[in-house]
Amino acid sequence: MTGVSQQPAPLASFKKIRSMKILVATEKPFAPAAVEQIREVTEAAGHELVLLEKYSDASELHAAVADADALIVRSDKVTASVVEAAKNLKIVVRAGAGYDNLDLDACTAKGVVAMNTPGQNSNAVAELVFQMMLYNARNGFKGKAGTELRGKSIGIHAFGWVGKNVARIARGFEMNLFGFDPFADESEMRDAGVEPCGSAEELYSKCQYISLHIPANEKTVKSVNRQLLMSMPAGATLVNTARKEVIDEDGLVDVMKERDDFSYLSDIAPDNRALLEENFPGRFIFTDKKMGAQTKEANINAGVAAARQIADFFATGNEQYRVN
Numbered sequence: 001m002t003g004v005s006q007q008p009a010p011l012a013s014f015k016k017i018r019s020m021k022i023l024v025a026t027e028k029p030f031a032p033a034a035v036e037q038i039r040e041v042t043e044a045a046g047h048e049l050v051l052l053e054k055y056s057d058a059s060e061l062h063a064a065v066a067d068a069d070a071l072i073v074r075s076d077k078v079t080a081s082v083v084e085a086a087k088n089l090k091i092v093v094r095a096g097a098g099y100d101n102l103d104l105d106a107c108t109a110k111g112v113v114a115m116n117t118p119g120q121n122s123n124a125v126a127e128l129v130f131q132m133m134l135y136n137a138r139n140g141f142k143g144k145a146g147t148e149l150r151g152k153s154i155g156i157h158a159f160g161w162v163g164k165n166v167a168r169i170a171r172g173f174e175m176n177l178f179g180f181d182p183f184a185d186e187s188e189m190r191d192a193g194v195e196p197c198g199s200a201e202e203l204y205s206k207c208q209y210i211s212l213h214i215p216a217n218e219k220t221v222k223s224v225n226r227q228l229l230m231s232m233p234a235g236a237t238l239v240n241t242a243r244k245e246v247i248d249e250d251g252l253v254d255v256m257k258e259r260d261d262f263s264y265l266s267d268i269a270p271d272n273r274a275l276l277e278e279n280f281p282g283r284f285i286f287t288d289k290k291m292g293a294q295t296k297e298a299n300i301n302a303g304v305a306a307a308r309q310i311a312d313f314f315a316t317g318n319e320q321y322r323v324n
């Protein structure tokens with residue numbers, strides 16, 4: 001398979017230019033070591049770093065971004081009103097993969113470049129997939145006999161950065177790997193030991209485990225529905241480290257009612273968490289905050305990549321990783 005992270009531009013390539021104010025706004029902060037390295041990159045490029053961490057209200061972000069030239073965020077919502085409040089903003093980088101939290105139209109309308117940092121946190125997310133699968137397969141380590149991953153089928157729904165890392169780890173567990181991604185190169189999947197499926201329907205009907213890696217957009221929201229989930233083989237387990245919005249939550253409730261062999265493991269709770277936990281105890285894992293990318297290594301990789309991309313954009317106009 002190909003590498004698992006992009007190569008950031010070398011620091012030496014940054015030219016000295018006017019000092020810019022770079023705001024890191026993270027409701028869920030980066031690890032301190034990541035902030036330190038983001039500061040090093042920023043200051044080495046001649047810019048000023050400002051931090052807004054653990055804020056509880058969007059008004060704090062509006063105030064902090066007012067004089068920022070650049071903005072680094074995680075899942076923080078960069079709405080039209082944030083862009084409006086940011087009178088000097090030239091670039092926003094989502095330090096991570098999914099950029100459904102950025103209002104791209106608002107950015108484009110204001111001439112603000114929007115980027116992400118693909119691949120930088122993908123190993124951390126893939127490791128969480130297996131942490132949740134193992135915990136669930138062993139019934140929470142409470143003494144009851146569980147099951148093994150070896151020999152089970154896993155369907156990788158979208159073969160991007162995280163999907164590729166999931167495939168790499170699943171091979172180590174000797175699972176049978178299947179994948180569906182209409183945008184992926186089938187030969188790349190085969191090289192990674194993944195048998196390509198022609199449709200989501202085929203993937204779900206073949207796999208006891210499904211690991212979701214599709215983005216949340218107008219085509220995918222609520223697309224993981226009752227019909228797909230009902231078609232999964234016995235002992236079905238849906239693992240969602242993507243976005244809660246891609247699940248049809250009413251359909252999920254139906255599936256839980258109709259199948260007592262079905263588990264849902266999700267990095268971030270669904271909107272109907274209380275209902276599910278009350279009616280189907282022991283068949284879920286929900287994180288309280290999104291934890292997939294929350295490792296020191298992923299924070300450093302994604303945060304430093306974001307800072308380098310901004311410094312490089314100001315120095316050379318490089319717009320690689322632009323998403324709008």
Ligand code: 3PG
Nearest residue numbers: 074075096097098290293
């Ligand atoms: C991503 O899209 O990169 C992940 O969902 C991680 O999001 P986070 O940075 O908010 O943890």
